[in-house]
Amino acid sequence: MSLAVSRIGRRRLLSMTGAAAAAAALGACSGPEREEQPPAEPVGQADIDRALTTPTTITFWTWVPDVQKEVALFKKKYPAITVTVVNAGQGLDAYTKLRTALKAGTGAPDVAQIEFQYIPTFSLTNSLVDLRPYGAEATREKFVDWTWGQVTGPKGEILAYPQDTGPMGMLYRADLFDRHGIEVPATWNDFAAAARKLHAADPGVYLTNIAANEPAAWHGLMWQAGSKAYTVNGTELGLAVDDEAARKVADYWGGLAREKLISTDPDFTDTWYQGLNSGKYATWLTAAWGSVFLTGSAKATAGKWRAAPLPQWDPARPVAGNWGGSTSAVITGTKNPIAAAKFAEFLNTDHEVTKLFTTAQNFFPATKALLADPAFTGAENAFFGGQRVNELFAGISGTVDVGWQWPPFLDQASKDWTETAGKALTGGGDVAAAIGAWQERLTAYAEDQGFTVVE
């Protein structure tokens, strides 16, 4: 019987840890009022100098591996400031912890790693410090235009410093293209024709895989098509995930999926890794970081890949979307806003540090200086047959649409996409109708959450 007891114990324990975690998150709701944002008037140079020479410790939450290398350079320049690096998990895990700490009113870091797409989620709750008083606007020219748009809030606040980016391109298997006589498609029409030709020539190969669990890639394709799915303005929210551009994307991929000319395997799973290595997918529509990722995850195919821009809707006006990349943001409630802001600035603007990110962490940079730096763009990538992949993506970065915005509840938007459009993609259903359902779900959610939704 002791076995039986311990078994029940384990089950209950599981459900209770869930309950306790829920309770913790809940408790957070009734936490103390958020501290006021710092005054908007600029902080004087004297104050900045004093803050940077006073012995201070700040905490930095990041998942970037080996970031100590970059932090050490900051310490060298500002010996008085000690930066404690904490790995609070990657992506969602980190955000859940950050949200909990913010609501609890204690335990939040001074500076945190935040992906572009999560900035509105955190700025909605006033959790990010406006960096304008600390001289952020003076650094504007250093960054690629679209990244600056991504960190700018609806009232012109600067909410973070861009760190790395993921302009989207097409990585393709040159050997498969050659074998079946396929040209690199310049337009989406060419791409569809190539998909038909390739799959007919070898039914075991698909021109690409559109993962039904990857709303981030889908958002990147919507971005490229010029969709204005989300427009955030305080509590007023423009929602149009099924606007004309989005419908165009949905019809296109829905058609290819229904004809079974593309596969829809979930990505970053065993099936998918195997597909990349075995040549099941002839292209991967991905971000600049995808080229680095492949080097490690598809070793068997080294030398067979090449990179090209995404196929275009209008070849006369090349546009790209972005997938991924992150920023450094200063978190509301920090006791050392000056040191924190200057650390975030240094980490992402100092030439030596940003350059180190491209070599030590293989980041794709957000600064104009590095994207024009021959030492970066001139690198020949053996995995891509000696192609200058960085140079190609540096060019693509300049074509990323500047106007794209993210919703203040990305988790919900992502989940609902998978359950509507993703489901239709795998099932061969009507994807355009499915994004209509996506729009309905998001509208209901946003209204329930107190937003005023405008089309």
Added chain:
Amino acid sequence: MSSKPANHAYLFVAPFLLCFALLFLLPLGYAAYLSLFKDQLVGGTVFVGLDNYGRALQDGRLLGGVGRVALFFLVQVPIMLLVALAVALAVDSGLLRLARLVRLGTFLPYAVPSVVATLMCGYLYGPDFGPLAQLGDRLGFDPPDLLGDGWLLVSLGNIVTWEFAGYNMIILYSALRTVPAERYEAAAIDGAGPWRVAWHIKIPALRPALLLALIFSVIGSFQLFAEPNLLQRLAPTVIDSAYTPNLYAYHLAFTSQQVNYAAAVSFLLGLVILVVSYVVLFLTSRRR
């Protein structure tokens, strides 16, 4: 004098009561409290009384999830308990040569954490590389898509049966060991063979243990979470966020930021489990 032993007894159960209050009653009470509010991204927290419960009762996605786990319970649990019963009777019969090995082998899957079990099965079910898929490829038949819409519940049932049949077998087996040997002797003298003994002595003696296993299974089925949560990664469009009620509550709290509503959903789920457990008890005790 007579009250003294009772006082001592309370002292002994105090550690339990303390833990029970801190780790069970307190979070439960807190969740109940929270379920009466609504926290919005815009506009903050307001008291809404029982609105969350009213909403949950009309929530098609929640009801669909409850229906799914109920179906799961009705199909998977009888199969699992029959397997457990058969193995327990076989091991107890004394006719098996490697009884200890069989007992241990059947029980072993229970020692494998359900996370590991699910990951293993996820590999076995894989549509491109799983053994079944490879076999189909060799022999030229189309293997069923075990992670597809039509098969997923079956695949889940298979994992859970594998994990818990041995555990239930141990419960039944230990109950069998408590049957007094005189009864078997008496039966033997009356000329009963092994099948008769099993049917007329062992199975009736197992009633309380079977009931216990059944109640555990009610709770286990309705709280299904870890297995679907892990398979979600492999079948993201089949297992949606409301596939089981527990999964739904989890996603409401941590994806949709609707912690208050999630608390209400959890409470209703608890109520459903209570009712089903009661019905099971009522039906089985009436038959006696």
